[in-house]
Amino acid sequence: MxxxxxxxxxxxxxxxxxxxxxxxxxxxxxxxxxxxxxxxxxxxxxxxxxxxxxxxxxxxxxxxxxxxxxxxxxxxxxxxxxxxxxxxxxxxxxxxxxxxxxxxxxxxxxxxxxxxxxxxxxxxAVPALTAHRALTVAEDGPARLAPGALAGRTVLVTGGAGAVGNAAVQLARWAGATVITTVSTEAKAALARAAGAQHVVLYTSADAAAEIKAIAPEGVDVIVEVAAGVNAGLHAEVLRTRGTVAVYGDDRGTGSLTLEFGRNLWLNSRYQFLVLYTVGLDRLRAGAEDVTAALLDGSLRLGExxxxxxxxxxxxxxxxxxxxxxxxxxxxxxxxxxxx
The missing domain is CATH 3.90.180.10 (Medium-chain alcohol dehydrogenases, catalytic domain)
Structure with missing residues (x-):
């Protein structure tokens, strides 16, 4: 062979x-x-x-x-x-x-x-399972995804035109969330909208925090984060009390993350780092069941x-x-x- x-x-x-x-x-x-x-x-x-x-x-x-x-x-x-x-x-x-x-x-x-x-x-597989994990780690959120599981919640997906970002947008919409995403260009904005994001913010040409707060005045429930280091300051500005930052990447970062103690303290913010290799086969299989369900009903698809x-x-x-x-x-x- x-x-x-x-x-x-x-x-x-x-x-x-x-x-x-x-x-x-x-x-x-x-x-x-x-x-x-x-x-x-x-x-x-x-x-x-x-x-x-x-x-x-x-x-x-x-x-x-x-x-x-x-x-x-x-x-x-x-x-x-x-x-x-x-x-x-x-x-x-x-x-x-x-x-x-x-x-x-x-x-x-x-x-x-x-x-x-x-x-x-x-x-x-890897992108959707990563996205699934990010969307299910909040302490007061669902442990599994299905239609309605994220109803009434607002999710911010940074880098919504990437593979994980795309999967996070599609899965969050399938589960009933309001989805905001940040991207760098108009071309990527079009891709994020095609994935289902209701709100797209160009972080390169706008005050991203102000735009996100205008969309979600009470703050976002979950941030699916691809660039932890460069976006650390944004988190404390747009996260709701007891909100969660699910970190899977440090794009454009240095490998270190600096957080403002006081603001995160009063927010009771939660940072959950995630990688699939050590999450455990039981969680992988649970995520795979939900991803397969989303694939089955057409809510998760490839293509421009x-x-x-x-x-x-x-x-x-x-x-x-x-x-x-x-x-x-x-x-x-x-x-x-x-x-x-």
Missing amino acids: KAVTYTRHGGPEVLSLTERDVPEPGAGEVRVRVVVSAVNPTDWKSRRGPGELAGPAVPNQDGAGVVDAVGSGVTDFAPGDRVWVLLAAAHSPASGTAQEYLVLPAERLVRLPASVGFDEGAGF DRGLPVHRFALADTAQAHEASENGVTGKILIDVTPA
Whole structure:
């Protein structure tokens, strides 16, 4: 089978198309024929290192495909089932999705409804699960998402044209929230509106805090934050009492976060940092159930008409796909691995 691998950390040039044996599933494992693989920033950051590689690694956490074979003891899946995967490359260096077949424990697979495309199954895993976590960490908010779960609440999504931001906008609207988002350009504003944001603020040309406060005079309930350091001052200005800042990124930041003690003290503000790798499989699976429900009823979709343009690459061009992600292309990067 064809697989993209790397044997040392570095830039996209370390990725190469190779031939590998088709892996056999062991007890409790499932072999999946990958139809679509997706690229996220976490994939090229892992490829760049640091750390040591014990052997050839296959990149990419996200993918969707068809069950090809099951190991002993597997009863939840059968050959022919359509699935998407949970953090494939985190399971082992050889289990990334940039290959024609991969083997994973059955608990890392999620059923993909027949009405949902492989593109959505691959494209919304890491971004939507991150967004789901961000929208469910407030102490007085819902632990799960469903229609009406965020009714009466106002959510601020910074960077609403990014993949996580897009998923957060779509999921928050599905759950009934009023959504405000900040973006840098008019083109990105159009994408955020296409995703469903009712209010879009251009932080590059406006007093973002004043505009947000005019929209939400009592403050926003949850901030889904991609740029924690540069937006720290904004949080205290627009957050409601007992509001939550769910932090998943520090874009344009320094790696350190400085907060104004007094204002956050009196707000009883809550900062929740989040990353999927250590959140626990139980929470990943709970989030996956809600994400699948949103996919099933059409409330979560890819495409420019939903604010997330798609950029396609062949498996042999995985290095170019990674390079596009590193260069900050707006939209979702997908890799066609095998025919649907």
